[in-house]
Amino acid sequence: MSGYIEWNALVDVIVISLIVGAGLPALFALGVRALAGTGSRNDAGRIPRIRVTAAFACFAVVFGAIFSAIVLIGSGHH
């Protein structure tokens, strides 16, 4: 009986949890790698601009996602 299991909600929980719960730490990790991984510093000992940009893009997405998630949950019509 479909009334006993809310398949749609459960599938949403799995998929969104995976994207957000595993994706955000992974994105954060990519940002860290861009800043501090091997080859992140050039011969002059500086981090190339493209790596800095990539890293901050990662961090920005992470922060943005968290912020919008909180807003979304807070504004839910309950």
Add this chain to the structure above:
Amino acid sequence: MTEPVLLVTVVATALAFDFTNGFHDTGNAMATSIATRALTPKRAVLLSASLNVVGALLSLAVAATIAKGIVDAGVVTLDVVLGGLIGGIVWNLLTWMWGLPSSSSHALVGGVVGAVLASAGAHGVLWSGLVAKVLIPALFAPIVAILVAAVGTWLVVRSTRDVSEDTNDRVFRWGQIGSASLVSLAHGTNDAQKSMGIILLALIASDPVRYGNSTVPLWVILSCAVAMGLGTYTGGWRVIRTLGKGLVELEPRQGMAAETSSAAVILLSSHFGFPLSTTHVATGSILGSGVGKKGASVRWHIAGRMFIAWLVTVPSAAFVGGACYGLGRVAGPYSVFGLLLVVAAMIVVRSRRKPVNHKNVNDAWEAKGGAEAAIAESLVDHDPSLLVVKRKKRKKKKKKKRKKHDEETEDVNVDVQE
């Protein structure tokens, strides 16, 4: 037909339940951050308690489920709410005393269902709501948490394997402040709602005309949020006292992945109005982070305890809830409240005489368990002292090893130093 004194008793008991919930579950939001040294215990307690309050104000979906989605609010009277609430608490206290795995959230739901069954029969329970909103998500959420944390940890460890350990630890500790905050917030959106739902149910029972179609009144939201925050804060001090110096150590990368997984699963479940055991989700995430990091198998011992809690809690608490309602019918509702006080006093006396601990139980598998297992066990059993013991033992082992090693390689070392 309001019975003001009875209503006040029910509300006070619900708030007390909320307080103990916060008190018990502090570890869920804090243990990982403390074990990775991302936060000092004091900061973790403050952060956790204050964000609990904020989280409790964010969403009301779970409260709606408890008040209107599980039992038919139309047949519920104040006696039923009181019987169910006290049944749930009594079952919680008993399992705590016996060292059985339990979940306070499921106990609360079970108690209310049992009291409704006893008063109105099977038609008073919304069975599809009970199964779809409580039982299935409760089974499902820890499994999702294991999966998400495993995938997250695997991705994080893979992407940062060529970053130096120092940098990783430093940066991910910082990131953990964010993920720990989210867990505390999520805890508030799910656990504090349960008491709000019960109080709303009591209000509907006492005055159906006024509260029948209303959502949770503001004073209920605020008082539940504050009760839970205070409980978390007080529980946190117990954790700090227990922790002392030596602790298990967890890698910040794992800690952050585990916390993000818990936060995501709990927040999403709150959004869909699933009242689940936040303890079980946090435990699942820790177990998953172990799997993702080194391909360790799931600790079935701990997963098994969660499964038993899932299987046993609702029916048992329902039985106790029904019995409490019956007692209320025979001897008056205040006798049920008296029963609660008696059981609580009994447990305080017993726990003084023979302190509850699981240390002996863990010895057998502790050696290969590692930090994740220790943390998971401390979460699922609400026993912060489990974070400590392991560390001391391992230290001793390390010392022994080091001594042996030193003796064997003494000559070599001298050569190298010179």
